[in-house]
Amino acid sequence: MAFKIYTKTGDKGTTGLIGGSRVSKADLPIEACGTLDELNSHIGLIADLVETKFDIDFLREIQKDLFVIGAIVTLDVHKKNAPKIASLKDDKITILENKIDEMEEQLPAMTHFILPGGHPTVSQIHIGRSVCRRAERIVIELKENNYPTLPENVLQYLNRLSDFLFVFARYIGQQLGVEEIKWIPEKD
Numbered sequence: 198m199a200f201k202i203y204t205k206t207g208d209k210g211t212t213g214l215i216g217g218s219r220v221s222k223a224d225l226p227i228e229a230c231g232t233l234d235e236l237n238s239h240i241g242l243i244a245d246l247v248e249t250k251f252d253i254d255f256l257r258e259i260q261k262d263l264f265v266i267g268a269i270v271t272l273d274v275h276k277k278n279a280p281k282i283a284s285l286k287d288d289k290i291t292i293l294e295n296k297i298d299e300m301e302e303q304l305p306a307m308t309h310f311i312l313p314g315g316h317p318t319v320s321q322i323h324i325g326r327s328v329c330r331r332a333e334r335i336v337i338e339l340k341e342n343n344y345p346t347l348p349e350n351v352l353q354y355l356n357r358l359s360d361f362l363f364v365f366a367r368y369i370g371q372q373l374g375v376e377e378i379k380w381i382p383e384k385d
Contacts, residue, residue: 212227214226214271215268215271215272215273215279215280215282216272216273216276216279216280217273217276218275225338225339225342225343226270226271226339226343226344227271229332229335229339230267230270232331232332232335233263233266233267233332234263234267235328235332236263236325236328236329236332237260237263237264237267239324239325239328240256240259240260240263240325241256242325243318243322243325244256244257244260246317246318246321247318247369252369255296258292259358262354265282265283265284265285266285266336266351266354266355268282268283269282269284269285269347269348269351270339270344270347270351274343274344274346284348285350285351285354287350290350290353290354290357293354293358293360294357296361297357297360297361297364300365300367300368301364303371304364304367304368304371308379309379309380309381310379310380311367311377311378311379312378312379312380313366314378315375315377315378316369316373318369318373319373319375322362322365322369323362323366325362326359326362326363326366329355329358329359329362330359332355333355333356333359336352336355337352
């Protein structure tokens with residue numbers, strides 16, 4: 198049976214958490230999920246822009262991880278009988294760290310801050326990184342105010358993902374032959 202895209206249940210500005218409670222679409226768990234969705238869309242665009250199957254497959258795995266995190270942050274933790282959802286495996290963080298290390302081995306040491314840009318793909322990766330940092334800040338706020346039992350690895354994953362995206366932007370820039378734009382502060 199096909200599902201209709203519209204349900205009309207959100208027409209008054211509410212939506213459902215996983216577990217059934219209705220909340221405002223402006224509530225922090227929904228803001229977190231929306232920002233993760235935005236990040237997921239940027240990762241999808243990045244996957245469409247890069248050329249190697251390995252990089253595309255790696256990014257698709259990240260998109261799947263972001264769906265898991267979206268479910269985690271929208272779980273109704275106040276419901277006693279909240280449904281079981283997928284968890285984020287700790288090895289997902291290790292996988293990101295290993296990929297970061299692998300790419301950094303092929304990059305020159307950074308001697309300056311760098312400005313995002315130089316090529317549309319590099320710029321798009323930096324946009325994804327910036328959205329990831331925002332998602333991380335929102336999830337931190339969620340943990341501090343609404344969801345104290347939020348798994349620690351969710352924050353670790355988002356932090357590592359933004360690191361990955363920074364290094365990935367440099368790595369892809371190198372693959373494309375793009376010179377990094379160094380930020381050199383003006384002297385007074």
